[in-house]
Amino acid sequence: xxxxxxxxxxxxxxxxxxxxxxxxxxxxxxxxxxxxxxxxxxxxxxxxxxxxxxxxxxxxxxxxxxxxxxxxxxxxxxxxxxxxxxxxxxxxxxxxxxxxxxxxxxxxxxxxxxxxxxxxxxxxxxxxxxxxxxxxxxxxxxxxxxxxxxxxxxxxxxxxxxxxxxxxxxxxxxxxxxxxxxxxxxxxxxxxxxxxxxxxxxxxxxxxxxxxxxxxxxxxxxxxx
Numbered sequence: 001x002x003x004x005x006x007x008x009x010x011x012x013x014x015x016x017x018x019x020x021x022x023x024x025x026x027x028x029x030x031x032x033x034x035x036x037x038x039x040x041x042x043x044x045x046x047x048x049x050x051x052x053x054x055x056x057x058x059x060x061x062x063x064x065x066x067x068x069x070x071x072x073x074x075x076x077x078x079x080x081x082x083x084x085x086x087x088x089x090x091x092x093x094x095x096x097x098x099x100x101x102x103x104x105x106x107x108x109x110x111x112x113x114x115x116x117x118x119x120x121x122x123x124x125x126x127x128x129x130x131x132x133x134x135x136x137x138x139x140x141x142x143x144x145x146x147x148x149x150x151x152x153x154x155x156x157x158x159x160x161x162x163x164x165x166x167x168x169x170x171x172x173x174x175x176x177x178x179x180x181x182x183x184x185x186x187x188x189x190x191x192x193x194x195x196x197x198x199x200x201x202x203x204x205x206x207x208x209x210x211x212x213x214x215x216x217x218x219x220x221x222x223x224x225x
C-alpha cells in the first residue's frame with residue numbers, strides 16, 4: 001500500500017476506534033446538545049382498527065415488553081439494572097444494534113398512554129424517543145407512534161446514518177409498530193413515516209411536569225385512571 005492511501009485510512013480507523021471504545025462517561029444522560037449534525041425528528045406511525053385491547057393496555061404492554069416487539073437482528077434490548085419486565089421510569093436498557101453497535105438508554109417518562117426514553121452517552125444518537133398510543137374516536141381505533149428527536153452522537157455515527165443506518169432504523173421501528181399492532185388485536189389500515197431536519201424541533205407530545213427520577217433506579221409507573 002502506498003503512503004497516501006495509508007494516510008487517508010488513518011481518520012477512518014480513528015473514528016472506528018472511538019466508536020468501539022465509547023465515551024469516557026458512557027452512562028450519563030445525553031441530549032441533542034451533545035450530538036453533531038442537524039437535529040432530526042423521525043416519526044413512524046400506524047393506524048389500527050378493531051383492536052381488542054384498550055389503548056392503556058397496549059401502552060403498558062409495549063413498555064414492559066419492548067424487547068419482544070423489536071426485531072432482535074436489528075436491535076437487541078435487555079435490562080441494564082434488572083431483568084425486564086417490568087420497565088419503569090428511571091430504568092436503563094442495554095441495546096445491541098445491528099449485532100455490533102452498543103447503545104444505552106434510560107426511561108425518563110411513563111404515563112398511561114406511552115413512555116419516553118433518553119439516550120445515554122454510550123449510544124450512536126443523542127436525544128429522546130417517544131412511544132405513544134393515541135386513542136381513536138371509535139372503540140378499537142388507535143394510532144401507534146414512535147417519534148424520535150435526535151442528533152447523531154459523533155461524526156462517525158453521522159456517516160453511518162447517511163450510508164445506510166437510517167434504512168435499518170426505519171425498518172426496525174416499522175417492524176416494532178407492526179408487532180405492537182398485532183398485540184392490540186386489531187388490523188393496520190394505514191401507516192407512514194416522516195423525517196425532518198430543522199434548527200429547532202419539538203416532540204408532538206409535550207411531557208407534563210414530573211419529579212426527576214434517579215437514573216438506574218426504577219420507580220412505579222403512573223397508575224391507570
